[in-house]
Amino acid sequence: MRLQAKYKWLPTPFRTILLFAVWLLLNNSVSPGHLILGAVLAIVIPLSIAPFRKPQPLILRPGLAFKQLLIVLWDIITANVEVAIKILGPSKRLRPGFIKVPLDLKHDLPITMLASTVSLTPGTVSAEVYPIPESLPQGQEPEQRFLLIHVLDMGDEQELINSIKSRYEAPLKEIFQC
Amino acid sequence: MLEHVLLIVFAMIGVSLVLNLWRLIVGPSIPDRILALDTMYINTIALIILYGIGMQTQIYFEAALLIAMLGFVSTVAVCKYLLRGDIIE
Amino acid sequence: MMQHLITLPILLPLLAGIILLLPPCGKNLIIRRWTAMFMALLTLIASTVLLQQLLQGGPIVYAIGTWQPPFGIVLYADPLAVLLTILTSFLTLVTTIYASRGDDKKGSFYHPLTHFLLMGVNGAFLTGDLFNLFVFFEVLLIASYALLMHKTDKQTTKAALHYVVLNLVGSSIFLIALGILYGVLGTLNMADLATKVAQLQGDDIYLAKIGGLLLLIVFALKAALLPLHLWLAATYSRAMPAVAAQFAVMTKVGIYAMMRVFTMIFGDNAGELSGMATTWLWPLALVTLVVGAVGVLASEDLRRLTANLVIVSVGTLVAMVALNNEQATAVAIYYLLHSTVGCAAMFLVADLIGLQRGKVQDRLVNSRSVAEPKLLGICFVLCAIALAGLPPLSGFIAKLWLLDAAWESKIAWVFWPIYLIVSLATLVALSRAGTSLFWHDNPQQDEQFEDAVYAGKRRSFAVLLMLAVPVLMTVFAAPLTEVSQHAAATLHNTQVAVDTVFALAKGQ
Amino acid sequence: MTLLWIPLLSLIGSLLASFTGKLSRNQSAIITAIMPILGLALVLSLAPDVLAGETLYSSLPWIPELGVNLSFRLDGLALLFCLLILCIGLLVILYARYYLSENDSMPKLYAYLMLFMTAMLGIVTANNIIQMWFFWELTSISSFLLISYWSHKPEARKGARMALAITGAGGLALLAGLVLIGQLVGSYELDVILQSAEVIKSSSWYPVILVLVLLGAFTKSAQFPFHFWLPHAMAAPTPVSAYLHSATMVKAGIFLLARFYPALAGTELWFIIVGVTGLTTLLVGAYIALFKHDLKGLLAYSTISHLGLITLLLGLDTQLATVAAIFHIINHAIFKASLFMATGIIDHETGTRDMRKLNGMWRYMPYTATLAMVAAASMAGVPLLNGFLSKEMFFAETLHQQMLGSMSWLIPVLATVAGALSVAYSARFIHDVFFNGEPKDLPKDPHEAPRYMRVPIEVLVAMCVLVGLFPAFVVDPILSVASNAVLAGDAPDYKLAIWHGFNLPLFMSAVAVAGGLFIYSQRKYLFQFQASLPSVNAKRAFDAGIQQVMTWSREQVLRIENGSLQRYVFILLLSALVLAGLPLFEMHTLAGSKGLSDIDAHNAIGAALLMIGALATLVWHRSRMVALIMISVVGLMTSVAFSRFSAPDLALTQLTVEVVTVMLLMLALFFLPQRTPKESSSIRILRDLGISSAIGIVIGSICYAVLTRPHESISQFFVANAKTGGGGTNVVNVILVDFRGFDTLGEITVLGIAALGIYKLLLNLPLFMPASDSEGRPWARERHPLLLASISQSLLPLAIMVSVYIFLRGHNLPGGGFIAGLVTSIAFILQYMANGSNWIRARMDINYRKVIASGLAIATLTGMGSWLFGRNFLTSWFDYFDIPLVGKTELASAMIFDLGVYLTVVGATLMILASLGKLTAETPKEKVNL
Amino acid sequence: MFEWIIAAFLLAGGAFILIGSIGLVKMPDFFMRLHGPTKATTLGMASLLIAANVYFSVTNGEVNIKEILISIFLLITAPITGYMLIKSAIHHDLKAREDTKGLDKIEDD
Amino acid sequence: MELLYASCVGLLVACGVYLILRARTFPVVLGLTMLSYAVNLFLFSSGRLQINKAPVLGQSAGYADPLPQALVLTAIVIGFAMTAFVVILAIRGRADLGNDHVDGQPRSKKGS
Numbered sequence A: 001m002r003l004q005a006k007y008k009w010l011p012t013p014f015r016t017i018l019l020f021a022v023w024l025l026l027n028n029s030v031s032p033g034h035l036i037l038g039a040v041l042a043i044v045i046p047l048s049i050a051p052f053r054k055p056q057p058l059i060l061r062p063g064l065a066f067k068q069l070l071i072v073l074w075d076i077i078t079a080n081v082e083v084a085i086k087i088l089g090p091s092k093r094l095r096p097g098f099i100k101v102p103l104d105l106k107h108d109l110p111i112t113m114l115a116s117t118v119s120l121t122p123g124t125v126s127a128e129v130y131p132i133p134e135s136l137p138q139g140q141e142p143e144q145r146f147l148l149i150h151v152l153d154m155g156d157e158q159e160l161i162n163s164i165k166s167r168y169e170a171p172l173k174e175i176f177q178c
Numbered sequence B: 001m002l003e004h005v006l007l008i009v010f011a012m013i014g015v016s017l018v019l020n021l022w023r024l025i026v027g028p029s030i031p032d033r034i035l036a037l038d039t040m041y042i043n044t045i046a047l048i049i050l051y052g053i054g055m056q057t058q059i060y061f062e063a064a065l066l067i068a069m070l071g072f073v074s075t076v077a078v079c080k081y082l083l084r085g086d087i088i089e
Numbered sequence C: 001m002m003q004h005l006i007t008l009p010i011l012l013p014l015l016a017g018i019i020l021l022l023p024p025c026g027k028n029l030i031i032r033r034w035t036a037m038f039m040a041l042l043t044l045i046a047s048t049v050l051l052q053q054l055l056q057g058g059p060i061v062y063a064i065g066t067w068q069p070p071f072g073i074v075l076y077a078d079p080l081a082v083l084l085t086i087l088t089s090f091l092t093l094v095t096t097i098y099a100s101r102g103d104d105k106k107g108s109f110y111h112p113l114t115h116f117l118l119m120g121v122n123g124a125f126l127t128g129d130l131f132n133l134f135v136f137f138e139v140l141l142i143a144s145y146a147l148l149m150h151k152t153d154k155q156t157t158k159a160a161l162h163y164v165v166l167n168l169v170g171s172s173i174f175l176i177a178l179g180i181l182y183g184v185l186g187t188l189n190m191a192d193l194a195t196k197v198a199q200l201q202g203d204d205i206y207l208a209k210i211g212g213l214l215l216l217i218v219f220a221l222k223a224a225l226l227p228l229h230l231w232l233a234a235t236y237s238r239a240m241p242a243v244a245a246q247f248a249v250m251t252k253v254g255i256y257a258m259m260r261v262f263t264m265i266f267g268d269n270a271g272e273l274s275g276m277a278t279t280w281l282w283p284l285a286l287v288t289l290v291v292g293a294v295g296v297l298a299s300e301d302l303r304r305l306t307a308n309l310v311i312v313s314v315g316t317l318v319a320m321v322a323l324n325n326e327q328a329t330a331v332a333i334y335y336l337l338h339s340t341v342g343c344a345a346m347f348l349v350a351d352l353i354g355l356q357r358g359k360v361q362d363r364l365v366n367s368r369s370v371a372e373p374k375l376l377g378i379c380f381v382l383c384a385i386a387l388a389g390l391p392p393l394s395g396f397i398a399k400l401w402l403l404d405a406a407w408e409s410k411i412a413w414v415f416w417p418i419y420l421i422v423s424l425a426t427l428v429a430l431s432r433a434g435t436s437l438f439w440h441d442n443p444q445q446d447e448q449f450e451d452a453v454y455a456g457k458r459r460s461f462a463v464l465l466m467l468a469v470p471v472l473m474t475v476f477a478a479p480l481t482e483v484s485q486h487a488a489a490t491l492h493n494t495q496v497a498v499d500t501v502f503a504l505a506k507g508q
Numbered sequence D: 001m002t003l004l005w006i007p008l009l010s011l012i013g014s015l016l017a018s019f020t021g022k023l024s025r026n027q028s029a030i031i032t033a034i035m036p037i038l039g040l041a042l043v044l045s046l047a048p049d050v051l052a053g054e055t056l057y058s059s060l061p062w063i064p065e066l067g068v069n070l071s072f073r074l075d076g077l078a079l080l081f082c083l084l085i086l087c088i089g090l091l092v093i094l095y096a097r098y099y100l101s102e103n104d105s106m107p108k109l110y111a112y113l114m115l116f117m118t119a120m121l122g123i124v125t126a127n128n129i130i131q132m133w134f135f136w137e138l139t140s141i142s143s144f145l146l147i148s149y150w151s152h153k154p155e156a157r158k159g160a161r162m163a164l165a166i167t168g169a170g171g172l173a174l175l176a177g178l179v180l181i182g183q184l185v186g187s188y189e190l191d192v193i194l195q196s197a198e199v200i201k202s203s204s205w206y207p208v209i210l211v212l213v214l215l216g217a218f219t220k221s222a223q224f225p226f227h228f229w230l231p232h233a234m235a236a237p238t239p240v241s242a243y244l245h246s247a248t249m250v251k252a253g254i255f256l257l258a259r260f261y262p263a264l265a266g267t268e269l270w271f272i273i274v275g276v277t278g279l280t281t282l283l284v285g286a287y288i289a290l291f292k293h294d295l296k297g298l299l300a301y302s303t304i305s306h307l308g309l310i311t312l313l314l315g316l317d318t319q320l321a322t323v324a325a326i327f328h329i330i331n332h333a334i335f336k337a338s339l340f341m342a343t344g345i346i347d348h349e350t351g352t353r354d355m356r357k358l359n360g361m362w363r364y365m366p367y368t369a370t371l372a373m374v375a376a377a378s379m380a381g382v383p384l385l386n387g388f389l390s391k392e393m394f395f396a397e398t399l400h401q402q403m404l405g406s407m408s409w410l411i412p413v414l415a416t417v418a419g420a421l422s423v424a425y426s427a428r429f430i431h432d433v434f435f436n437g438e439p440k441d442l443p444k445d446p447h448e449a450p451r452y453m454r455v456p457i458e459v460l461v462a463m464c465v466l467v468g469l470f471p472a473f474v475v476d477p478i479l480s481v482a483s484n485a486v487l488a489g490d491a492p493d494y495k496l497a498i499w500h501g502f503n504l505p506l507f508m509s510a511v512a513v514a515g516g517l518f519i520y521s522q523r524k525y526l527f528q529f530q531a532s533l534p535s536v537n538a539k540r541a542f543d544a545g546i547q548q549v550m551t552w553s554r555e556q557v558l559r560i561e562n563g564s565l566q567r568y569v570f571i572l573l574l575s576a577l578v579l580a581g582l583p584l585f586e587m588h589t590l591a592g593s594k595g596l597s598d599i600d601a602h603n604a605i606g607a608a609l610l611m612i613g614a615l616a617t618l619v620w621h622r623s624r625m626v627a628l629i630m631i632s633v634v635g636l637m638t639s640v641a642f643s644r645f646s647a648p649d650l651a652l653t654q655l656t657v658e659v660v661t662v663m664l665l666m667l668a669l670f671f672l673p674q675r676t677p678k679e680s681s682s683i684r685i686l687r688d689l690g691i692s693s694a695i696g697i698v699i700g701s702i703c704y705a706v707l708t709r710p711h712e713s714i715s716q717f718f719v720a721n722a723k724t725g726g727g728g729t730n731v732v733n734v735i736l737v738d739f740r741g742f743d744t745l746g747e748i749t750v751l752g753i754a755a756l757g758i759y760k761l762l763l764n765l766p767l768f769m770p771a772s773d774s775e776g777r778p779w780a781r782e783r784h785p786l787l788l789a790s791i792s793q794s795l796l797p798l799a800i801m802v803s804v805y806i807f808l809r810g811h812n813l814p815g816g817g818f819i820a821g822l823v824t825s826i827a828f829i830l831q832y833m834a835n836g837s838n839w840i841r842a843r844m845d846i847n848y849r850k851v852i853a854s855g856l857a858i859a860t861l862t863g864m865g866s867w868l869f870g871r872n873f874l875t876s877w878f879d880y881f882d883i884p885l886v887g888k889t890e891l892a893s894a895m896i897f898d899l900g901v902y903l904t905v906v907g908a909t910l911m912i913l914a915s916l917g918k919l920t921a922e923t924p925k926e927k928v929n930l
Numbered sequence E: 001m002f003e004w005i006i007a008a009f010l011l012a013g014g015a016f017i018l019i020g021s022i023g024l025v026k027m028p029d030f031f032m033r034l035h036g037p038t039k040a041t042t043l044g045m046a047s048l049l050i051a052a053n054v055y056f057s058v059t060n061g062e063v064n065i066k067e068i069l070i071s072i073f074l075l076i077t078a079p080i081t082g083y084m085l086i087k088s089a090i091h092h093d094l095k096a097r098e099d100t101k102g103l104d105k106i107e108d109d
Numbered sequence F: 001m002e003l004l005y006a007s008c009v010g011l012l013v014a015c016g017v018y019l020i021l022r023a024r025t026f027p028v029v030l031g032l033t034m035l036s037y038a039v040n041l042f043l044f045s046s047g048r049l050q051i052n053k054a055p056v057l058g059q060s061a062g063y064a065d066p067l068p069q070a071l072v073l074t075a076i077v078i079g080f081a082m083t084a085f086v087v088i089l090a091i092r093g094r095a096d097l098g099n100d101h102v103d104g105q106p107r108s109k110k111g112s
């Protein structure tokens, strides 16, 4: 795990790339002018708002990250078809429920990414990360975090927990090396 | 053909909006209404995009983009209010 | 530089506001005060030079951004407008001096806000574009909202809430009126509107009429014309006196707007629409006069009394506006200058009196006297004389001229009795106020004034500066009446105004 | 300009006097006297010419537009009055020096007295009637100050106020009358007016003019029924009374009658009004005088009575009566001044003026007593004294009256009765004070007054005697020129002599003296009779009257101005409804000539959502949270409508503003009580529904009328010039930053000021922070939800990128500084929400005030920059540059202007929300139960 | 050919959006209602935006993928919206369908 | 369409006015917001309704009247500033006056 980037002028390389892409997308152009401007902005903007960044683990395995992204995208598509069918079907047959997934991840950003992934994929919505800081004594860090998830149609609870941990949490741990 | 498809899709979005409005009015709870409103934001993006295709103009793209961005902020703010009362503390 | 002079009464206060927010003014109160005074003085000088320029030549038109009328926004300066910017700059200067004794510390941003207010008011006077007028109205309103809440207590907050909500509704009405007028006439430049109104046909006339009448509502609300006057007494009497003194000019913005719009756009050339405001203004003005006088009699403290005097002056002014002739306008101009300064001075005097009477403040009860009876007594008497329209101060000239103008307009039989009785009520109320404030069964000894706040040099200077105006307006009555008449003549010569504006368009 | 100096010297005297505070009393008196002495010398130096029949003029233009000039005239009447005013004034100065106690401020009295003298001299020398009115009102003001000299006495304050109110009212009437005269005659110059008598009298306005002018004169001269203020003015120090009520103040009214005699008199109306008023006043004054126990009260009513006499004389239809009137003006001034002074001495030396206590003063102050008795005898009209002469003339003139037709004999009879009454009260004055046994419970041991205090009385009494004995020698010259002035040059022949032989007037005098003595001897019965009558206290009645007016006013104001915003708004809206609604009825058809366009489903759904949203907001407005959600729908649909109807910029703006507005409303939700109690009555709800639907219908109709009309506007110009003149293809943006950049400058100023104002509002704001929501649920403990915090951090650079994009493209495509500014702000607000304001402040300590100011400065200076190139404010500049790699790029000053807009928006929005956030972060949540 | 692609994406998008909204109306409790809009709509929007991209790429004659940005935004924000909504629902003690499992896992906030 | 648009404007005005006439600050603020939507739509309509004619040069065949759009934009911004102020003023009023009645004190049922 690394919290600080290699170069001071590039505190968040992945983000800079994203911003650069966004600029080109916004302008729908790859003209030299926009390439230059986009690059400048993509570097300057993160720098100028650097103070707002809480130190978070950096993406250290970009390749894996890309692969994971594609997996998630695929899951989103299939999940949506699945959910659509469930919605159209009789709702009485659905078996809703809450599950609590114990997390190995410790840092906010990876947890957030996991929660987002969960929310976007099959019939699950992240509801809460336990324990909330306010329930702990002042300044104390939580030892074990849990993710509370609402499931639209739940089969075997443990199986679901395992699949979330293996399919989504493990790669994240790998990507962030934490 | 595209015109007809557009009409059909437009009808779908229209029905969606009406359904959103239904949930918005019926509630029953506040979170239900916020959810309905949030959905309505997104459906409005769809409406604007469709409109752009229909009118062959991209001039409304930014409006859609901003709804996507800002609808989120509104919803978050309302939820924050429900949770904490004070949205900026 | 001289060709841009007309922008200075707007831009100088704007710059002042900006400078006063930035270092070194932002942090250091002393520098801030002196800068504020200096900038107000500069604005006053610029306005005065502008007036001089106007009196030598005709009205001046200035195209912002070099965009010719009717497309761009123009500034239009005639003697009336510039007299009013002079008045406003003067009031700002004096109140700034007055507040620099410590009132400016009671809340934040006093100095920038007064300059923003000045900018809004001057902009409203100088603009030749109807929508731009709306914008400047908003500038002056928002600045006034903020200033009203400078020093707060329960009653101020309530008064401010009412004032703000009413004006927000008023702004909405303004926008609707603008929408109608643009929708029918397709333009916003006042001179162009005047030309287009004259060419209206069919039902469009009535739409334009609705637009005009809605504008009238907005201006009447600003001017505090009955029945839209209800906010004024509470607002002005609750505002910090230095602020109230500056506010004394704000009702006049409404009256100025009436004069401008209903002589230029819906003036004599407007065909079926000409004089449409008069039907409403005349009776309302008279009732305003009476209600103002009743308010004056009913007032339980000096600030409220002064606020009601503002209403009286509004009634008087609007009556003159309703007559819609040159003579009446000339009187209105003279009276406007006089009454505004008079009321402003009285607000300041009321403050000083209140500061020296402990808990009773400026309430009109026989309880304790002031610590500086001589200074405040003289100031009060001068204000009272000016406001009651007694000699030797300028009020009597205004009074005489008002009667004169009413006679010439053949409405003496109704205006005279009402006006004279109102004058009497004012006199009675002021004399009662003075006797209760200054005279007591047991004049206090010096040691009883421990809690009294003395006027001090700066505040005394400010008040005396203000009071010099009615004196000078009496001594120099001849040139002033001449300028007023010139201003009135220019205002009523709509064709010249329209031609001046369009000469600019052709010139480019 | 010699004549100007007559009042001017006194004015200088007034100033001089006010600066004598540090000097001794003698010095103060001497310095004060210098100027009137000079004035007197001046008048005397001019007197020969006037006595020779000349009228002196001088004039100075003042307000030519209004016909007001400083013009003076000195004719016989003016000379007479000048002499009276100055001479008696000087005597009063001397007298007052001794009268005032150590505690009283000498300079104050002298300054006021001299001011008053100025005013009086101004009245009598004025040749412009407006100028005359100017000084007339000045007498009201200065007498107000004089009467209230002892302001610690309630009766002095009330007396002064009453005098001011009555004479002020009269002054206003007079002004009206004078303006009318001026309008009729075409000039305010007295010369012209006096020569235009016919114009005035033949005008249909004559009765009005007469009544108005007379109202002025009668109030000032305390004529019935306006007489009641005068006795209460006696609360003034005696020197003041001596001056005001003998020679000056009250004589001003008489002077006015005399001055306008040539122009206004000579008609039936004049004689009836003036004569009857004078007669009534004469009798009423004399009768009441008899019952006053207060010496000054007696003199006050006697003054009223004598003023009535003079008025009556002026109202009589003979020229000789007028001469008599002027003669009596002189005589009354002399004896009344001396009587007041004598009274002052008695009061000064005994401590009381109550005749029931004062008895046998002859023994203690024989010298003063002698003087007082002579003066009183003059007042009673005893032969060999001046009072006798004018009274004889008066009696003689009453005999020639036809004023009351067949009942005209009543006039001499009533005159005799009045004469008798005046003898009676004079007798009372003499007998009751100087004789009539021993004094009772005097506060002081009585003795003679200081030597010099008596000098003024001596002088005046000497004059009584001199005039009485040698009238032809002493007063004839001045009397005749004065009469000539009043009668416009044709004074009749008359003979001033002590003895006219045995005639009816002499008989009347004898009857009067005998009757008077008889009345006095039988006073016991008269007093009993008077005591049985209900007593009317004029002051109390007047005060009660004023009080009633005030109370009534207060009630009205409280009724109308009831402090209810709902009412104020209702009135405003109703006014708008009426003014906008009425012309609608005048229209023939609402729809214009432009055809309607079709409704498509797109619009129908949008409209339905908008309408249902609006109605839902209304229906649920008491469940505030729901209403807030519903109004968001309206806002969203409004922006959809904008994009639907070809206004992408508006749609963007509306969307961004909407978010911030909702946040503000949420703040309101939190800090305001969360429930709206049901408190409107059904009638109120119905009324409100009525007016709101009416307004909705009216505005909707107008909107429909506008929409269906063909449209011609100036905007083709903008479309045509946006690219070539403004350098941008987004016409709306070019209008905003260029064509109408001035509006935008104003608009961002508004935004900046709003932020400053809100900052002010939040200063020292004691917040109510509820510890639970409206349903009593305590707030969640988690301040900053984890997921939100980290996602918002990722969104921040993205949002800023978007705002840069929107900013840069604004000039050519929808977007611009304002929207970009709001997007940036919202991105930061999200940070505030997610992480709290303390967290933000620790990382970004930006002073938003400076951001706002810089934004405004950039915009303003960009505009002013064009001055450097000799162009008008806000003239834009743009050009295209070929930049390597980047290609053709436009640079425009409008972009810099837009940057100013951007900064102001960011600064203002963040200032608003951040300062509130700061406040709440510092305030602990209270356990407030709602 | 492009027309078919566009039409397919449009129809798919419309259908997903409609289904999401149907879910919003049809589901018995708040927690279940949440699933429809947050997911179905996200995908529906993506389809629509792809259709728009293709359409404008074709009509403008150049590659146009800027609409995809909106999708990126929605993908990032939708989970947070759902998370915040469910948090407030829990805070408001909204009743879940009776047979919902694991209600005991919800802690007091 | 014109009729529909005008009806929307009229309804918004009516709802706004009704809310402004309420006795508590929150509904009044809501009403002002609503009224400003209505007013903006009204002012916008003075340029008439045009579909697909955004006044951006080169984007469409004809152009809608850009001026009312610019005016409405200014009006929106000013309205926003004013709404912000009135909201904070209402909060201040609640703090100073102790309740949210627009007149500072709840009246008896009869009075209001």
Ligand code: NA
Pocket: D354, D355, D356, D357, D358, D359, D431, D432, D433, D436
């Ligand atoms: Na006696």
Ligand code: NA
Pocket: C065, C066, C067, D738, D739, D874, D875, D876, D877
């Ligand atoms: Na320009």
